[in-house]
Amino acid sequence: MTPQARYDAVVVGAGFAGLYMLHRLRGLGLSVRVFETGDGVGGTWYWNRYPGARCDVESMQYSYSFSPELEQEWEWTERYPSQPEILRYLEHVADRFDLRRDIRFGTRVTRAAYDETEHVWRVETDRGDRVAARHLVTAVGCLSAARVPDFPGAASFRGPSHHTGRWPHEGVDLTGLRVAVIGTGSSGIQSIPVIAEQAAHVTVFQRTPNYSVPAWNRPLEPEYQSWVKANYPGLRRAMRESHTGLLDPGNPGSALEAGDEKRAREFEARWAKGGVTFLGAYGDIGISSEANEHAAEFVRAKIREIVADPEVAEKLSPRNHPLGTKRICVDTGYYATFNRPDVTLVDVREDPIVEITPTGVRTAAAEHPADVIVYATGYDAMTGPLLAIDITGKGGLSLRRKWEAGPRTYLGLMTAGFPNLFTVTGPGSPSVLSNMIVSIEQHVEWIADCVARLRAGGVAAIDADPLAEDAWMAHVNEIAGQTLFVRADSWYLGANIPGKPRVFMPYVGGVGVYREKCDQVAAAGYEGFVLSS
Numbered sequence: 041m042t043p044q045a046r047y048d049a050v051v052v053g054a055g056f057a058g059l060y061m062l063h064r065l066r067g068l069g070l071s072v073r074v075f076e077t078g079d080g081v082g083g084t085w086y087w088n089r090y091p092g093a094r095c096d097v098e099s100m101q102y103s104y105s106f107s108p109e110l111e112q113e114w115e116w117t118e119r120y121p122s123q124p125e126i127l128r129y130l131e132h133v134a135d136r137f138d139l140r141r142d143i144r145f146g147t148r149v150t151r152a153a154y155d156e157t158e159h160v161w162r163v164e165t166d167r168g169d170r171v172a173a174r175h176l177v178t179a180v181g182c183l184s185a186a187r188v189p190d191f192p193g194a195a196s197f198r199g200p201s202h203h204t205g206r207w208p209h210e211g212v213d214l215t216g217l218r219v220a221v222i223g224t225g226s227s228g229i230q231s232i233p234v235i236a237e238q239a240a241h242v243t244v245f246q247r248t249p250n251y252s253v254p255a256w257n258r259p260l261e262p263e264y265q266s267w268v269k270a271n272y273p274g275l276r277r278a279m280r281e282s283h284t285g286l287l288d289p290g291n292p293g294s295a296l297e298a299g300d301e302k303r304a305r306e307f308e309a310r311w312a313k314g315g316v317t318f319l320g321a322y323g324d325i326g327i328s329s330e331a332n333e334h335a336a337e338f339v340r341a342k343i344r345e346i347v348a349d350p351e352v353a354e355k356l357s358p359r360n361h362p363l364g365t366k367r368i369c370v371d372t373g374y375y376a377t378f379n380r381p382d383v384t385l386v387d388v389r390e391d392p393i394v395e396i397t398p399t400g401v402r403t404a405a406a407e408h409p410a411d412v413i414v415y416a417t418g419y420d421a422m423t424g425p426l427l428a429i430d431i432t433g434k435g436g437l438s439l440r441r442k443w444e445a446g447p448r449t450y451l452g453l454m455t456a457g458f459p460n461l462f463t464v465t466g467p468g469s470p471s472v473l474s475n476m477i478v479s480i481e482q483h484v485e486w487i488a489d490c491v492a493r494l495r496a497g498g499v500a501a502i503d504a505d506p507l508a509e510d511a512w513m514a515h516v517n518e519i520a521g522q523t524l525f526v527r528a529d530s531w532y533l534g535a536n537i538p539g540k541p542r543v544f545m546p547y548v549g550g551v552g553v554y555r556e557k558c559d560q561v562a563a564a565g566y567e568g569f570v571l572s573s
């Protein structure tokens with residue numbers, strides 16, 4: 041038997057989180073091995089190469105803050121960065137900080153087991169690697185386990201089928217083809233207008249109409265870019281202390297107290313500005329149904345204004361969930377695409393998909409011929425990529441077993457019974473409810489500081505105290521319950537995956553409040569954690 045390679049730390053994933061984690065741990069003088077399923081760096085931005093793929097956070101904010109030199113030298117070109125531009129940025133980061141030499145690409149971690157005698161994680165991959173490490177950091181992403189629904193007959197389809205999150209790297213020429221797009225979440229809403237420009241015909245299969253706000257994307261003005269660069273330290277601080285990790289602090293006022301005219305002005309101004317900060321129009325949109333309905337009806341009125349056919353406009357109008365309780369979408373010409381004669385909308389709640397046939401998609405009422413199927417059907421969010429790994433902790437406890445009724449963590453950073461296992465943007469942290477780069481940097485820095493302090497103090501293992509975990513979970517649930525989030529069948533709650541427990545996974549308290557809590561815990565000697573020598 042070959043001796044197991046030993047590292048101080050193993051990191052799983054080489055997206056924004058894994059790359060920065062590697063950089064920080066290496067900065068502590070640790071030996072680190074990163075495993076990444078993909079053949080390159082980038083994570084989300086490596087996989088999601090579908091037409092129209094773009095970030096909904098502005099480029100100057102969706103970037104690392106840890107290196108002032110990097111901040112100054114990188115030139116973003118658009119207000120909202122496209123997938124190729126973000127991927128170029130991450131490739132630049134990998135080269136600039138010489139990260140690739142510690143990353144093993146094309147290698148999926150399949151198993152990780154905690155060895156209580158030696159306080160190490162024994163990690164296995166699909167390429168036969170067997171390594172041991174004191175610390176294991178999962179940077180596997182919240183939206184990386186692509187989900188394709190199990191339609192009868194899917195395998196019989198004669199043409200190609202592509203999930204947006206696994207788009208072929210060489211691209212797909214859709215010119216002159218009949219394309220079926222299944223799903224109208226963020227990826228569907230971004231890709232449908234671009235696909236419609238190429239295809240002969242697009243049939244869109246919609247289960248849930250979603251709220252979408254225009255991006256009004258444009259080239260980044262050089263003056264704005266210079267201003268941000270000159271003011272980055274203060275701007276980054278404001279983002280870290282904010283609720284969402286974005287620069288727009290939001291209006292704390294009440295939509296109910298504002299009169300009709302004032303409210304309409306505010307919504308119009310936010311619509312004209314574009315982007316996700318539409319949600320920040322009033323402080324009570326997320327907690328009061330009545331306030332939310334004002335904002336929701338404003339968007340529906342916009343849909344009626346844009347879409348010529350009133351019946352299609354009504355089908356596109358979300359009515360079964362409050363605005364913002366499913367991820368709000370940001371689009372370029374989405375609703376107007378349905379004015380094209382070569383785009384058809386099928387509401388699968390009225391007319392469900394029965395099967396995929398060799399030549400298309402059959403619903404209860406009709407057969408829809410297609411040459412290509414695009415699955416814009418989302419992800420097994422947050423827990424999917426973690427539970428895809430067979431992880432066992434103390435006493436052989438399996439993570440799949442422990443999380444059978446839903447994920448349980450302390451601060452979204454660790455889960456009791458799995459010492460020295462850190463989860464970057466894990467369930468129970470703000471993660472997907474924030475500008476994720478702000479949340480990723482905060483977690484990576486907290487974990488790196490923790491590892492440094494443990495090593496300096498001769499601490500072999502850190503584990504979450506089950507009581508602290510229970511209290512944190514109770515808090516996460518309690519504050520989620522005070523919001524409208526729990527009213528929607530969203531992927532935040534696992535509702536898109538049949539059989540997944542219905543638990544609200546991210547922390548809604550805001551990134552600023554959350555950071556303070558994490559810092560206090562560390563300052564108090566890792567309160568709520570159990571340290572063992």
Ligand SMILES: Cc1cc2nc3c(=O)[nH]c(=O)nc-3n(C[C@H](O)[C@H](O)[C@H](O)COP(=O)(O)OP(=O)(O)OC[C@H]3O[C@@H](n4cnc5c(N)ncnc54)[C@H](O)[C@@H]3O)c2cc1C
Binds near residue numbers: 088429
């Ligand atoms: C289409 C799309 C649009 C998005 N838009 C936004 C946005 O506008 N704003 C925002 O803040 N966030 C957005 N996100 C979320 C986005 O995922 C994060 O912003 C960020 O890229 C996450 O980085 P990460 O490193 O944590 O995870 P990822 O980028 O998902 O990287 C995780 C990596 O881990 C690898 N991995 C997983 N499991 C294993 C394993 N077992 N073994 C080896 N490797 C493994 C994966 O292959 C992947 O490359 C979007 C996500 C998607 C899918």
